[in-house]
Amino acid sequence: SERHRHRYEVNNEYRQALERRGMVMCGYSPDGKLVEMVELPEHPYFVGCQFHPEFRSRPREAHPLFRAFIEAALQYQERAGQER
Numbered sequence: 001s002e003r004h005r006h007r008y009e010v011n012n013e014y015r016q017a018l019e020r021r022g023m024v025m026c027g028y029s030p031d032g033k034l035v036e037m038v039e040l041p042e043h044p045y046f047v048g049c050q051f052h053p054e055f056r057s058r059p060r061e062a063h064p065l066f067r068a069f070i071e072a073a074l075q076y077q078e079r080a081g082q083e084r
Contacts, residue, residue, distance in 0.1 A: 002036075002051035009050065010035040045072035 010018075015025060015035065027037025027049070040046035045068075053063035062070075 002049075002053070003055045004036075004051050010038065044076060045069060 010025070012033075012035075018038075019025065022040055022042055024039050024041055025035045025037075026039050028034065029036055034050070036050040038048045047065060047068075049065065053065045057063040057066055
C-alpha cells in the first residue's frame with residue numbers, strides 16, 4: 001500500500017477525453033473510483049502518481065518508479081550519445 005496525501009486528483013469527468021488523447025489510466029484506488037497513476041506510452045518517460053513513492057524508497061532499495069526513471073534516463077543518455 002502506498003502513502004497518499006490527496007490534494008489533487010484526476011477529475012473523472014475528463015478521463016475519457018484524456019484517454020482519447022493517449023493518456024493511459026494505469027492505477028486506481030482500491031475501490032476503483034479514483035485514478036492514482038497515469039502514463040503516456042508514446043513519451044520516453046511520463047508517469048504521474050497520486051501517492052508518494054519517496055516514502056517507500058530506501059538508499060539501497062529504491063521504489064520501482066525511481067528505478068524505472070533512472071533506467072529511462074540512462075537509455076536516453078545512451079541514445080543521445082550515439083546521435084553525436
